[in-house]
Amino acid sequence: MSTANWPPTARQLRYLRQLANRAGQTFTTPRTREHASQQIERLLAVTNTGFTFAELADELHHGDVNLPTDLASAVQAWEVTGHGSTATWSQRA
Numbered sequence: 001m002s003t004a005n006w007p008p009t010a011r012q013l014r015y016l017r018q019l020a021n022r023a024g025q026t027f028t029t030p031r032t033r034e035h036a037s038q039q040i041e042r043l044l045a046v047t048n049t050g051f052t053f054a055e056l057a058d059e060l061h062h063g064d065v066n067l068p069t070d071l072a073s074a075v076q077a078w079e080v081t082g083h084g085s086t087a088t089w090s091q092r093a
Contacts (some may be wrong), residue, residue: 008036019043024057 023046028038081090
C-alpha cells in the first residue's frame, strides 16, 4: 500500500478540527494523509492572516476582551433566544 493512500492520522484529524474551529470554517473529512495535509495547509493560511472571528467570539465568551463603549448597538447574548435560523428576540417591546 502506497503511503499516499494511508488514512489520516488521529493527530492530523485533531489538528484539523482545532484549525477549523479557530478559523470559523468547516472542512471535508480527508480520506488520505496527503489530503489531510492539504486541508491543514489551507486552514493555516486562513488562520495566519490575523485575528479570526472565531477567536474573537471565544475571547468575548471568556471575558478576555474589554469592549469599547461605542459597541452599545451590538446584539447581546441575553437579547436573543435560539440559534441560527430559529433565533428570535427574547425581549418584545
